[in-house]
Amino acid sequence: MLSTHMPSRTVPAKAVSVVIFTFLFGSIFSFAQKQLKAAAGSTPHATITVDRPFSEGMARNARLDIAQPRLSDDGMRADATNNLASSECLLFETLVAEGDNLTADQTKTFCDAAATASTGEMDKVKLGLEEHAKTQIDDALIHLVVWDGGKHTPQGQWYHYKRHAGKWSGSLFSFEDKSAVRALDYVLGHRNVAFLAIHLGIDDSCGITYDVEAKHTSGINRKDLADLFQLVKDYYGKGTSTAKNAAERSKNPPPPGLYVGVWGGETLLRLPKLPVSISIKPSTAKTVGDASGRTDWSVKTGCKAEQATKTGKQNEAGRSSNPMRQSHAQLRAAVARGNEINPVVPVAAQGATKASDSSDKSKDPLGEMGVDIPNEGPHWWDVSVALPVTSYNKLKFDSQSNFVTVKNTNDIKPYGLIDLYIPPANLQAKKALSPPRISAGLPMASKPLQQPFVGGGFTLAIGSFRFAPLVGIRIQKEQRTTTLTAGAPANGAQLTNDLHSEWHAKLQVMIGFSIQDARKALGLK
DSSP states (O other): OSSSSGGGHHHHHHHHHHHHHHHHHHHHHHHHHHHHHHOOOOOEEEEEEEEEEEHHHHHHHTTTTSOOBOOOOSSSOOOOTTTTHHHHHHHHHIIIHHHHTTOHHHHOOOOHHHOOOGGGHHHHHHHHHHHHTTTTEEEEEEEEEEEEETTEEEEEEEEESSSOOOOOOOEEEOOOOOOOOOSEEEEEEEEEEEEEEEEEOHHHHHHOOEEEEEEEOOOOOHHHHHHHHHHHHHHEEEEEEOOOHHHHHTTOOOOOOEEEEEEEEEEEEEEEESEEEEEEEESSSOOOEEOOOTTTTTSEEEEHHHHHHHHHHHHHHHHHHTTTTTOHHHHHHHHHTOOOOOOOOOHHHHHHHHHHHSOGGGGTTTTTOEEEEEEOOOEEEEEEEEEESOOOOOEEEEEEEEEEEEEEEEOOOOOOEEEEEEEEEOOOEEEEEEEEEEEEESSSSGGGGHHHHEEEEEOOOEEEEEEEEEEEEEEEEEEESOOOOOBOOOHHHHHHEEEEEEEEEEEEEEEOHHHHHHHHHHTTO
């Protein structure tokens, strides 16, 4: 039997395919890497102390249940019936009030206005907060922790308060919680991010700190592109703010009432140019135990008095030299210029970090409460892998027993795709339908340039799983006979001379997957 498709060409064809994929997708990757290096910024790193007293009066202002603290969905209004507190008030009476040296009466007036604001008044209240903060705050990361005095074990919840959602969320339709306040999982491309931690049921003697590090990182699409290279290789390899010191803070003490906890935070975290990964790790510097019975505190948890004195001095030094504590003018100027001031971790913060690192993390009650938050905006492009759903019959001519025979062969191979989203898509969304995407790519097969695909569809995200129904055209280059027909007598040489190349296009349906999900579907580890 004579054939125009020789088995000996299979291995070289795969090698050529790898070279083609490397060249085409490598060019995109190289361009993306250059853009990434050009956009690289500083890496802020600081330790934030949580030792400012949080009083019963502050809890009343925000309508915060000190036993079971929860935040209202809209972030603004308090819900007394369900004991849901106002995030806007919490930010104002802590970060903003301290930064602008506000009185207790000013704070209460603002919190009352926020708690009862109508829908039309909410934007006005937000502007009022920003006038005192002297900067815009787009997002706030809030950590609420309650300490059990008897067991000395904390229970905490991370929240993300989206104060300014923006014009485009990166999703055509979202199945996610549309509330302004939700569980913290990611931030959608904002740099004006505040941080606030409130610990209830514990005093200021334990040296609670949050180690905050924001690193400039690769975007999701760039990571996917690098992962696609490895997938192709494995597939072929398979063979198939200004701080206030203690004296200044004493001028405006918290609202009356016993202290019920401590708080700490920053009006704005200094972030490098996006995208970034924000790592926040809380810790205690001392062994947590029973409170010392101080008359101005109503808590059951604290640390030894002799340790508290040393910790207080360290915390005060940390606040005065913390690199994340800039003046509001510096923050606004840095954001306007798009530049950052290179941070230097203060000696006090370095010492606290070393002490925390040298301790047994398993014994730190806050050791497992850290979070890593990605922060990047919508992307215009991404890459994926698609599997054909509909087959494509490819004609194959052979001269068998000196007669021309025709064979239909199904060639179903995974495709590597470049996806263009119009408008840009939120690649971090967990439950959403993406905007329309245009996809084009090549198969992971021999002679990939002879089987391109162009189509379009949508990406549906369900948790960590992402898939995309795609419809388009598969353009196939085939060999056809010029004069000979099936059953006609011909030897191998005559058949070869009679063959010519033609391009044929047919409707093709595919299912696209993320790179991680495609590895599972293809049986790659």
